[in-house]
Amino acid sequence: MKWGMVIDLQKCTGCGECAAACKLENNVAIVEAKESEMGRTMLWMDMLTIYEGEYPRLRVRQIPRPCMHCDHPPCTKVCPVRATYINEEGIVAQIYPQCIGCRYCMAACPYTVKSFNWYKPEWPPGMDRATNPDVSVRPVGVVEKCTFCVHRLQMAKEQAKFEARDLREGDFQPACADSCPTGAIVFGDLENATHQVNRLAHSPRATKLLEDLGTEPKVIYLKEVD
């Protein structure tokens, strides 16, 4: 079982719904405006702005960028305490109580996907009661990143066990895939031939970010057609 994601750039409108849904689902802290200007915004799912061409034929688009969950992660190699590691199902996980906040993984990630809790996370009044009870709130001083909503995987597995069956394709969807209005984000088991991701991953439009680095990311982008 290898969880992976396909993002179809033809269908993606750059609306940013995935980024918002991810923040709400995973209790990602909201930082103050001053902090955000410094570059401390915490976005597990970020929108990359890509400029193509030159004026007057300039194209700007935004593409979603979660954690790539690489099969050869540069971040796990450098963690001195195994607070980030890759599990058997291919998810690069974070162990928040283990992290000592050395930020080496942040420096090593070529995709710059990791966020850090520079201060104790706080929410505006009222929003602190809207946090997701299934996801732990991280303390100050630890690194965090997209986990492919692994808490949903836990719940789906428990549900499947309770019902004495295997996991089905639709059982486990991260918040971004769930919320995408155009269905551009497809998620599933890359090794299971019945899953849609498996088929899409082999599409002739499939490409990966920074493929030449050998990180083997499991987030595959489908290039636009026109």
Added chain:
Amino acid sequence: MERVSASPHPDAALLRPIENPGRSFYYIVGALLIIISYTGFVYIRQLWFGLGVTGMAQPVTWGFYIINFVFFIGISHAGTLISAILRLSKAEWRRPITRMAEVITAIVLAIGGLHPIIDLGRPDRMLHLFYNGRLQSPLLWDVASITAYFTASTIYLYIPMIPDIAILRDRGVKPRWLYEFLSWGWQGTERQHKVLDRAMNILMVMVIPIAVSVHTIISYIFAMTVQPGWHSTIFGPYFVVGAIFSGIAAILVLMIVFRKVFRLEGYLKHIHFNYLSILLLIMSIIWFYFTFSEYLTGFYGHEPNEMRVFWYKFAGDFAPYFWAMIALNFALPVAILCNRKTRTIPGILIASISVIIGMWLERLIIVVPSLANPRLPYPTGIYIPSHTEWMLFIGGISVFILGYMIFARFFPVISIWEIEEGRQESAKIVTERINSYMPDPEPSAAGE
């Protein structure tokens, strides 16, 4: 103030700082303690609020703390070069310098070794490094190698100090129990000298590979990632060369300061400064060679991400720091030290301070630009160090000065027994050595 032993000693100047420290010592220590207390307060504030009080952010998640970590540990190579290599090569001019150099190493390693802890987001979880350390991480190799270097250099500082501690003990200097405790019953007998010599011989050989490994492993923290500007095979030797370079500059500054403050003109003579500054000049040229190779290969390969970092350093936001580094590390020292007329003590002081600043800039230029230019299309990172980081930097330097002053208050900064040994034996040893170099005499004609 109680007068200790009134008997004059041929090296009275070396004992004076210990036996008669003077009032200014206490004033300076007081001032340093004030700075260090404020630094402590600032650090506690960082512990309370989190690393948000620094200027770090995405993508520049490493800043002053890592820069100063590399910088301080780099300076520690002073001890190894002077002490171990000069002792190994039997250079007689090393005698007044070895102790000063070894003390720099010990103090600066302690300060540098604490910096990664200051940098941690969760220092309260530091013990995880010991319970669940991961051997594949270069940071962990660092913990092991810095521990090894610190212990080795402290032992290498302590063992040659034993005869001097015995001198202080015999002169009845207070606190007596300290010198009794540390002198290990030294009496200067021949057997004891043999033991000491053997131990020093082993240590001076052992310390060199440990020292080389320490800074190489620190460079691996950067070189083992795939980031542009970091993933370079030259980093290991480059860092070691830079460390030796900054170490020599540090010891030169210290020599000049002590010469003035303790009136050691009789011990630290022009020739010592001459030789060391020529070494500094050579290291400057070697450093420049490594820097040139590093950037030329990057430029020639023209890999796009590598080039972004390159231009950021050469012509972008970091250009002032980069060119200042080249000027301070290479242009200025070479200009001053090449010419005998300018290779005076003031000239050497300027060149050394310039190198120290330049080498700090070099660490800045290694750490920040690669982080500020991520591979994916993000806006270029900006790093503005905050008050907290500046204070911890100043605090680190203050701790160094304070540590050194406390050492100089209790122990001689120049090795008295080695100077005495030099007076009595050097000429004989060196004459014998030089005679052994000379070609053997021709067999006499009568023998044919």
Added chain:
Amino acid sequence: MNKKTIEALQILSISLIWLLFTGIAVWIVSLIRESLRLHDAPDASVGISIVAIPVFFTLAAILTYVFIGLRKGRKEETEP
């Protein structure tokens, strides 16, 4: 402080150093065992760590050698 106390403190300090270095060796061995279990460390780092352990013990041995050697080399106070 009399001589006996000082001697006791000296021996205590050397014992503490041996204890510390043994602790460091135990730590390095546990690091090696963990990395062999998870099998994700380059073999070179395992090899180098194995070299690191004798370094610490050699340092402690040198210190002990100097301590014992200096005691032995003392002029005997009760010599006739």
